[in-house]
Amino acid sequence: MTLTARAVATGHVATDHLDQLESRSVHILREAYHGFKQLGMLWSIGKDSTVLLWLARKAFYGHVPFPLIHIDTSYKIPEMIRYRDCLVEEWGLNLIYGENRDALAARRTFPDGAVDRVTCCGLLKTEALTNTLSGEWPRWRFNHASKQYELDSSREPFTGIIAGVRADEEGSRSKERYFSPRSAANLWDVGDQPPEFWNQYKTEFAPGTHVRIHPLLDWTELNIWEYIEREKIPTVALYYDQGDGSRYRSLGCAPCTNPIRSPSRNPAEIMVELRSGRLRNVAERSGRAQDKEDGGGLETLRREGYM
Amino acid sequence: MTSAAPAFAPAPVQDDVRPIERMNIVVAGHVDHGKSTIIGRLLADTGSLPEGKIEQIRELCARTARPFEYAFLLDALKDERSQGITIDSARVFFTSPRRTYVIIDAPGHIEFLKNMVSGAARAEAAFLVIDAREGIRENSRRHGYLMGMLGIRQVAVLINKMDLVDHEERVFEALLEEYAEFLAAVGVAPAAFIPVSGAHGDNLVGPSDAMPWYTGPSALEVLDGFSPAPPATASAFRMPVQDVYKFTAGGDDRRIVAGTVESGTLRVGDTVVFHPSGKRSRVRSIEAFNRGPQHSARAGQATGFTLDEQIYVARGQVAAREGETAPHAATRLSVSLFWLGRAAFVPGRDYALKLGTARVTARLESVERVIDASDLRITEHKPQVDRHDVADCVLRLRTPIALDLVDDLATTSRFVLVDDYEISGGGIVRGVLDEAFAAGRAAGEADDGAVVWLTGLSGSGKSTIADRVATDLRARGHRVELLDGDAMREVFPTGFTREDRHEHNRRMAFLASRLEHHGVIVLASFVSPYRASRAFARSLTRRFIEVHVATPLEECERRDVKGLYARARRGEITGFTGLDDPYEPPEAAELTIDTRGTSVDEASRRILERLGVA
Structure with a gap:
């Protein structure tokens, strides 16, 4: 797979909806960078958080001045990890990953047959995420000199976490703020969120709490593909039909994510499929098995810290 | 609205990559007046729902033995279904032949006014929903008033639940007359009043057989007739x-x-x-x-x-x-604001005011009048602004900021007030009561000097903070000098008697004042245990900022970075401040910083803010 994005040198004058979305996201990223000293961005390797990573390079002129955080469940599709490490080197990214070593060692996972899917997500994603962010569990950082992941000496908790959540993904995400506070216990109080208006966000927070920042809240799945196409953003090949008439629409762990029947081979074909084709009225996460087990939404998982 | 045939067809298949126009709209109104039902209906009737969604909700309703309602489509969260009220401004999308709408359901319950404001502030157009049976209620008025204040100019009024008043034209006409009069008083001119039924879909996307007397446009037609707010490219930069x-x-x-x-x-x-x-x-x-x-x-x-x-x-x-109208620079502002905080907005307390990217300390100087937004009754001489009040006030800022007046340039006239980490109010600047100083200082002119005097026990963190402030000031291009107790004692050896200490501090104060005179910001970090020494320093300088680094003795001793406390406890040092020599804490320091709960970053930020350069 080639990872070098072609520079887009076209004049690009008219302000269209993608420019508006881009500007708002860049503005939010810059507010986050100013407001939070311990700032990190979650990178799931999927299309949304990769667009987010691209927007960070837009906001900071080719630099990404904070670490990217990846939670490795060890069940990710192998191409995803290869793609991650390629981009880390090529773009000089500061990448940290964390994982739930205990659960993996004790084989307390769904693929091991020990727990159900939702519990597995809770252990390998939510628990790993909260403990990686807080610094309670070890973190591994990519050393660009040795080209190895090394145990990170810093255990500082992150106080600002940028995530690629979109409002149109499912019900609970449509309730999110751009800057969404989480309590010391990592809980999200949906009913009592801070007001947010006129480009003023919650960047002040009590000790022990942290804030999640959602620059992609206004983007739709279609916008994401339109932008990937326009900017020529490198994405994992799993999103495209490799010749067997199927591809992934949403990427997760191999045991719980299924490809969909679709012949789209590139972002342009996916856009057509989303605008007018069979996917127009099919939920994006229909290939994700854990959603169905959580009562049709991600609410239980998300209140406790799931992204 | 010219279209006489409002028949609706699903969005045509688009095979090209033509961008789709988007518009944010908000649906506001009193609680239970049917906002969520209207939105659910708009989603369903424009074919904007994911396949199987209605069936999924119908099935859920059947399982829980509740009648199906369109509002459930929107109230996606479980606890909302059980409580039956919309908590937050949920964002959902639907598509008409004209464009994609991002629709924000603003909760009507008064408890959630901050959510309503959050939603409405992002909107380019609004539906105000009124229950035909209940008529105009408190939040019908409050929301109408806030629409005007938030700057939403494109508004349509939906008189809902017409089916429950037998589709009577005179019910509609009476409400139209009453509400139009109210909106006119708050500067909102609706594009249309439309009689609708969310439950049955009348006049939402198409015409209504039940109300042949109404010949105006449907709600969707009115929406499609609005235009997205054009960026203000023609105004001053x-x-x-x-x-x-x-x-x-x-x-x-x-x-x-x-x-x-x-x-x-x-x-x-x-x-x-x-x-x-x-x-x-x-x-x-x-x-x-x-x-x-x-x-x-x-x-x-x-x-x-x-x-x-x-x-x-x-x-x-x-x-x-240069060459365009300049913004104002001011510290006394005449404003209109709404208050959302649980605690009232009161004089004598520091708040943070954020306008654009500026953040300054602000106080409520006076309340001119409080307007009860529900009936527009005016109360003068109220001492404070309570939750959900709308008021005209005078604010005083500690340092000047650049801003515009709402009638000149609305976006740079809007501010929020932060109380104890939370955005608690929002407002618009209507007038400037002082023009702080002519914003015409030439490039390269010296900064006004200042002396930041950090006092506190040995090991309290004075030098660490001073170092950081110096770095931060230099990064901003200021001229800075650090006068540090330990370093100065190396150059000018001095004893530790009361007289010695006082004399040493007097000399340092004089040095600081000379540097200040030449436009340098001096960071003086000395234990300076005596009030008299510090008062002397203050008397010499023009701009003296006393910072009490108030880390308690136990903590300083626990850290004991230089091992001095241990030596003093062993009797190797005598006359040690805090142990056998007194420390006289400041009585009115400009800033007090306890390093147990304050990071170096935060301490520096507070000092920079106090200097007016944050």
Whole structure:
């Protein structure tokens, strides 16, 4: 797979909806960078958080001045990890990953047959995420000199976490703020969120709490593909039909994510499929098995810290 | 609205990659007046729901033995279903032949006014929903009033639940008359009043057989007739500075002034003036990642530019173009505001005011009048602004900021007030009561000097904080001198008797005042245990900021970075401040910092803010 994005040198004058979305996201990223000293961005390797990573390079002129955080469940599709490490080197990214070593060692996972899917997500994603962010569990950082992941000496908790959540993904995400506070216990109080208006966000927070920042809240799945196409953003090949008439629409762990029947081979074909084709009225996460087990939404998982 | 045939067809298949126009709309109104039902119906009747969604909700309703309601489509969260009220401004999307709408359901329950404001502030158009049976209620008025204040100009009123009043035209007419009069008084001119039924879909996307007397447009037609708010490219250029970036990785030597253009247009070669400092320079380049050279930046764009000269520019300043109307610089403001905080907005207490990217300490000077938004009754001489009140007030800022008046440039007139970490109010600047100082200081002119005097026990963190403040000030282009107790004692050996200490502090105070006189910001960090020494220093200087680094003795002793406490406890040192020599804490320090709960970053930020350079 080639990872070098072609520079887009076209004049690009008219302000269209993608420019508006881009500007708002860049503005939010810059507010986050100013407001939070311990700032990190979650990178799931999927299309949304990769667009987010691209927007960070837009906001900071080719630099990404904070670490990217990846939670490795060890069940990710192998191409995803290869793609991650390629981009880390090529773009000089500061990448940290964390994982739930205990659960993996004790084989307390769904693929091991020990727990159900939702519990597995809770252990390998939510628990790993909260403990990686807080610094309670070890973190591994990519050393660009040795080209190895090394145990990170810093255990500082992150106080600002940028995530690629979109409002149109499912019900609970449509309730999110751009800057969404989480309590010391990592809980999200949906009913009592801070007001947010006129480009003023919650960047002040009590000790022990942290804030999640959602620059992609206004983007739709279609916008994401339109932008990937326009900017020529490198994405994992799993999103495209490799010749067997199927591809992934949403990427997760191999045991719980299924490809969909679709012949789209590139972002342009996916856009057509989303605008007018069979996917127009099919939920994006229909290939994700854990959603169905959580009562049709991600609410239980998300209140406790799931992204 | 000219279309007489409002028949609705699902969005046509689009095979091209033509961009789809988007518009944010808000649906507001009193609780239980049917906002969520209307939205659910709009989603369903425009074919904008994911396949199987209605069936899924119907099945859920059957399982829980509740009748199906369109509102459930929206109230996706479980607890909302059980409580039956919409908590937050949920965002959902639907598509008409004209464009995609991002629809924000603003909760009508008074408890959730902050959510309603959050939703409405993002909207370009609004539906105000009124229950035909209940009529105009408190929040019908409050929301109408806030629409005007938030700056939403495109409004339609939906008189809902017409099916419950037998589709009577005179019910509709009576409500129209009453509400139109109210809205006119608050400066809102609705594009249409439409009789609808959310439950049955009448007049939402198509006409209604039940109300042949109504010949106006449907709700969707009115929406499609609105136009997205055009970016204010023709107004004066304003860009609140978000940050100045200098990322050195990979040999990048650009110093980029970054921000989002709120209004106007900027071109390469223009002279920009930063307010309120008044510093100016020429735009050398407009920068963009993975794009060719940029020639201009326009309203709505997040952008960044480099300057010909390396002048001092910082977050909070506003870039304007030379030759265009300049923003005001002021510390006393006449404002209208709404208050959302649980605790009332009161005089004598510090709040943070955020306008654009500026953040300054503000106080409520006086309340001119409080308007009860539900009936527009005016109360004068109320001492405070309570939750959900709308008021005209005078605010006083500790340091001047650049701003515009709402009638000139609305976006740079809007501010929020932060109380104890939370955004607790929002408002618009109507007038400026002092023009703080002429924003015309020439580039390169010396900063006003100041003496920041850090006092506190040995090991309390004075030097660490002073070092950080010095670094932060230098990064902003200020001239800084550090006078540190330990370093000075190396040069000027001094004893530790009361007289010795006092004399030492007097000398340092004199030195600091001379440096201040020449425009240097002096960071003086001395234990300076006696009030008299510090009072002397204050008397010599023009701008004296006393910072009490109030880390308690136990903590200083626990840290004991220099091992002095241990030595003093062993009797190797005598006359040690805090142990066998008194420390006289300041009675009215400008700032008090306890390093147990305050990071170095935060301490520096507070001092910079106090200096007016944050």
